Amino acid sequence: MNRTARTAGLGAVAAALTLLPQVAFAHTGVGDAHGFSHGFAHPLGGLDHLLAMVTVGVFAGQLGGRATWAVPVTFVALMAAGGALGVAGVALPFVELGIALSVVVLGLCVASGVKAPLAAAMAVVGFFAVFHGHAHGTEMPADASGLAYGLGFVSATTLLHLAGIGLGLAIARMGAARGERFVRGAGAAVAVAGAGLLAGLV
Template sequence: MFSKLSKFNAALAACVLAPSLAFAHTSIVQTVGFVHGFTHPVSGLDHVLAMVLVGVLAWQLGGRALWLVPTTFVLVMAVGGALGMVGISLPFVEAGIAFSVIILGAIVALGIRAPVAIAAGSVGLFAIFHGHTHGSEMPEAAGGIAYAAGFMLATAALHIAGIALGYLTGKASDQHGAIVMRSAGGIAALAGVGLLTGLI
């Protein structure tokens, strides 16, 4: 038990400190780890949809949510990643990821304006599942710190893409922009149902 806790604390520290340490190592292992980590979130439709939806949700809420909601996701995802890296199991991971797409898509589609704390807490819950998948699928040859930096950076980039998408759509047309975003949220929610049922 102590050994697992020590490994978890070390992995969590690595994830949290990753952004500042990632480029301090130039070995092949670290480079491979970073590339694997960066490509993992962008290689699956479920992850891409959820991450972009977090950005769109942050844009819809505006104000503090623009930075607090995505930041919460990335930091809590690091915790989930640490759990996965040290082999601590988590139930219903795949279902949790699919439900994240369904629920986030539905929130965007319905234009629900939840308080920022509730929005951040909700995305934090989903982030555990996404992070666990990233961590548990880390290649053995990859360096943990670089791998964590990669998937955290890719996730942040997808959040920014979601915020930019919302902003540009809103700028294009105040009236039709919201309709486009809500329609996209509905399509994403349906895609989440497809992921949950195995149709996609």
């Protein structure tokens, strides 16, 4: 992919992900600024969310091609759906376990350099995104606007995905062999952190 196409693709990702939060959140009309700020801060305030979302971006960039935008878009869309369930009070079992496992699995995907088919990669990130979204939704302040809160955590997640994609592209410029080793090492570190989260050590 040439530089112009890559830049256009990343721009399309940013635009698409920013528009996706127009989902049916229930509580709208009040507390817009309050809701947005809390929603934006939520993915940034937890190591589990932070690691998973940046790693989704790295994984997407590692896969390349259509996966560069399709994998993050899938994550954001399913995360928004999970958030809507959380806001609506719909119970989802094993949320914390699912979030911790997402860090392990995504880290291992990057560490192994797996070239998963696009549909499989989208299914994996989409599955875990529901848990992340549900956690966001259930922690929405009672006086916040649901739509604003959703826009907040979707915006933060979009930026984290783009940061991961950018990180992967920057590392790739180090040279094929060296960059690949660096990316895989980072993936392994993420997986270890995820194992720590599972064990309650982090």
